[in-house]
Amino acid sequence: MRIVVCVKQVPDSAEVRINPETNTLIRDGVPTIINPYDTHALEAGLQIKEKTGGTVTVLTMGPPQAESALRECIAMGADEAVLLTDRAFAGSDTWATAYALSKAIELVGADVIICGKQAIDGDTAQVGPEIAEFMDIPHISYVRKIVDAKEEMLVVQRLMDDGYDVIESSLPMLFTVVKELNTPRMPSLKGKMAAKKAEIRKITAAELNVQETELGLKGSPTQVKNIFAPEARKDRKMLEGPPGESISTLVKELVALKCI
Amino acid sequence: MYIKVNRDLCTGCEACIQSCPYDAIVLDNEKAKITEMCQLCSACLGVCPEGAISEVREASDEKQTAEGKGVWVFAEQRENKLAGVSLELLGAARRLAERLGTDVTAVLFGAGSPEANELLHWGADRVLHCDDPLFSAFNDEPYSMLLTKLIKEHRPEIVLAGATPIGRSFFPRVAAALRAGLTADCTSLEIDPETGNLLQIRPAFGGNIMATIFCPHARPQMATVRPRVMKRLDYDGSRSGEIIKIDASGISSRTKVIETVKEVSDISVNLQEANIIVAGGRGMGNDKGFQLLHELAEVLGASVGASRAAVDEGWIPYRHQVGQTGKTVGPKLYIACGISGAVQHLVGMQSSDIIVAINKNPEAPIFSVATYGIVGDVNEIVPMLIKKIRELKG
Numbered sequence: 201m202r203i204v205v206c207v208k209q210v211p212d213s214a215e216v217r218i219n220p221e222t223n224t225l226i227r228d229g230v231p232t233i234i235n236p237y238d239t240h241a242l243e244a245g246l247q248i249k250e251k252t253g254g255t256v257t258v259l260t261m262g263p264p265q266a267e268s269a270l271r272e273c274i275a276m277g278a279d280e281a282v283l284l285t286d287r288a289f290a291g292s293d294t295w296a297t298a299y300a301l302s303k304a305i306e307l308v309g310a311d312v313i314i315c316g317k318q319a320i321d322g323d324t325a326q327v328g329p330e331i332a333e334f335m336d337i338p339h340i341s342y343v344r345k346i347v348d349a350k351e352e353m354l355v356v357q358r359l360m361d362d363g364y365d366v367i368e369s370s371l372p373m374l375f376t377v378v379k380e381l382n383t384p385r386m387p388s389l390k391g392k393m394a395a396k397k398a399e400i401r402k403i404t405a406a407e408l409n410v411q412e413t414e415l416g417l418k419g420s421p422t423q424v425k426n427i428f429a430p431e432a433r434k435d436r437k438m439l440e441g442p443p444g445e446s447i448s449t450l451v452k453e454l455v456a457l458k459c460i
Numbered sequence: 461m462y463i464k465v466n467r468d469l470c471t472g473c474e475a476c477i478q479s480c481p482y483d484a485i486v487l488d489n490e491k492a493k494i495t496e497m498c499q500l501c502s503a504c505l506g507v508c509p510e511g512a513i514s515e516v517r518e519a520s521d522e523k524q525t526a527e528g529k530g531v532w533v534f535a536e537q538r539e540n541k542l543a544g545v546s547l548e549l550l551g552a553a554r555r556l557a558e559r560l561g562t563d564v565t566a567v568l569f570g571a572g573s574p575e576a577n578e579l580l581h582w583g584a585d586r587v588l589h590c591d592d593p594l595f596s597a598f599n600d601e602p603y604s605m606l607l608t609k610l611i612k613e614h615r616p617e618i619v620l621a622g623a624t625p626i627g628r629s630f631f632p633r634v635a636a637a638l639r640a641g642l643t644a645d646c647t648s649l650e651i652d653p654e655t656g657n658l659l660q661i662r663p664a665f666g667g668n669i670m671a672t673i674f675c676p677h678a679r680p681q682m683a684t685v686r687p688r689v690m691k692r693l694d695y696d697g698s699r700s701g702e703i704i705k706i707d708a709s710g711i712s713s714r715t716k717v718i719e720t721v722k723e724v725s726d727i728s729v730n731l732q733e734a735n736i737i738v739a740g741g742r743g744m745g746n747d748k749g750f751q752l753l754h755e756l757a758e759v760l761g762a763s764v765g766a767s768r769a770a771v772d773e774g775w776i777p778y779r780h781q782v783g784q785t786g787k788t789v790g791p792k793l794y795i796a797c798g799i800s801g802a803v804q805h806l807v808g809m810q811s812s813d814i815i816v817a818i819n820k821n822p823e824a825p826i827f828s829v830a831t832y833g834i835v836g837d838v839n840e841i842v843p844m845l846i847k848k849i850r851e852l853k854g
């Protein structure tokens with residue numbers, strides 16, 4: 201089975217803040233990490249490979265520096281890594297990102313494609329399903345358990361708001377994973393050695409053989425107009441004094457507001 | 461488009477370097493230089509004190525704008541029950557349609573005539589309804605195939621869905637097929653008075669930052685919207701409209717829903733429907749602390765929520781989690797106990813009507829969204845609050 205796992209190198213978003221004066225990002229050396237959901241996607245790929253045989257290829261689209269994320273994936277056990285990198289991809293929204301990734305996956309070849317449910321910088325959860333549409337294959341989002349994985353079909357549980365659905369899909373197909381699915385393994389010593397030596401395959405825009413107008417900012421239907429800091433509440437009341445007093449005031453106010 | 465630095469104006473002050481989330485600006489001969497890391501996110505525009513950074517638009521940035529008319533809402537149902545967010549979206553769609561001088565269409569897959577009529581009562585002018593059994597359970601492929609087909613036929617200018625597991629899973633397929641722009645998890649929608657474009661406001665970077673997204677050319681403009689942020693219209697049982705039956709010929713699926721399983725607890729649903737939520741964070745100290753919260757919830761008739769920190773500690777299951785990676789809630793009363801208020805949590809609860817924050821750190825960000833704040837130890841204050849409310853309720 202040919203398994204492709206899509207990963208993204210992201211700023212550790214818990215660290216990214218905005219300067220409310222200037223409405224710009226304060227980065228101050230925010231570290232980059234592999235999108236946490238993607239490590240669960242890779243673990244899922246490795247487990248399927250262990251059961252059915254085959255290869256796990258990790259794929260990312262990003263700047264040349266994203267190569268370090270791919271080497272981490274090889275250390276975890278991926279067989280090979282592909283970096284889709286080109287100035288022409290800059291400014292891609294999810295449409296253009298998914299389009300480029302789908303063309304790269306066609307070059308690599310895949311029976312199963314696995315993505316994290318979303319990336320923690322954008323949180324859109326769109327690229328996975330969009331890749332599936334571009335490749336004209338089925339997809340299942342929010343997979344929390346793999347019930348059965350065979351050469352020709354996959355049965356999984358999809359997490360929903362009120363429980364889960366059990367879904368069967370033919371192959372080739374794509375699925376996205378939630379963290380409950382598994383615990384990603386630590387890199388092995390052998391893996392770390394392999395990661396150092398691994399040859400990372402690089403694919404540029406020209407190799408995708410697509411119109412330039414479908415890539416990067418030109419290929420992106422959406423654009424960012426501006427960014428700003430979340431607003432704070434104006435009608436705040438701090439209840440001071442000894443706890444007994446502040447609680448009496450609170451309960452009185454809540455009763456007056458018909459909250460309780 | 462690309463970002464340009466005017467090297468004659470640049471003083472090498474590095475303000476832009478600090479602003480770049482992608483490490484894409486470097487100093488080259490003491491002047492800022494944009495490298496190939498640039499993602500064109502525009503974060504650096506406007507930070508330069510010398511005005512040396514600008515965006516350069518190229519002729520090829522301009523594309524043909526497709527026309528379109530009408531605001532559509534995808535009305536989600538599960539086991540014949542309409543999702544609350546779909547009714548909220550009818551309210552939002554009505555407001556947008558009035559600004560644009562157009563009407564509101566609801567699209568309903570599965571369920572029956574009673575649900576289709578409900579959508580009219582909640583504000584739709586028209587319902588496109590397909591009740592083929594293929595659509596009774598949610599399945600990505602048939603849902604996206606049929607919605608894509610309908611949008612191609614009718615060409616609406618805006619199409620909205622709830623940012624639920626269903627909307628967030630199949631809307632991207634529709635947008636991909638239509639070459640349409642799609643913005644996820646919007647918390648606010650406006651019409652740009654100058655261009656008539658839909659301005660879609662959403663949290664990014666884990667909720668630390670809000671972004672306004674727009675689609676200058678592509679149509680329809682598609683968005684998923686978080687539950688509990690839009691207001692429903694008043695229910696009007698006398699409101700009528702047109703229900704158009706849609707047939708599902710030519711729609712097929714390579715995935716099959718074998719079984720739909722409800723988890724024993726309905727807490728996750730309750731959280732989003734709850735009038736009162738009592739939520740705890742790391743400040744509760746341990747799972748015994750959460751026992752206190754369950755007790756408080758019981759006397760108030762409330763549901764129990766939690767911050768991610770408390771869920772990660774294993775004090776309470778994930779389905780109770782409120783925030784960016786959990787549920788978005790909007791109860792009448794939200795009592796946050798021992799929650800510091802990371803922005804990721806705040807985006808999930810700040811649309812609550814009244815917020816009470818109890819935290820021992822007076823600097824905790826939770827107080828910035830609170831209606832009432834009490835600085836103190838939750839393990840002392842919560843038991844007193846329980847006692848006080850018990851007295852009140854006799």
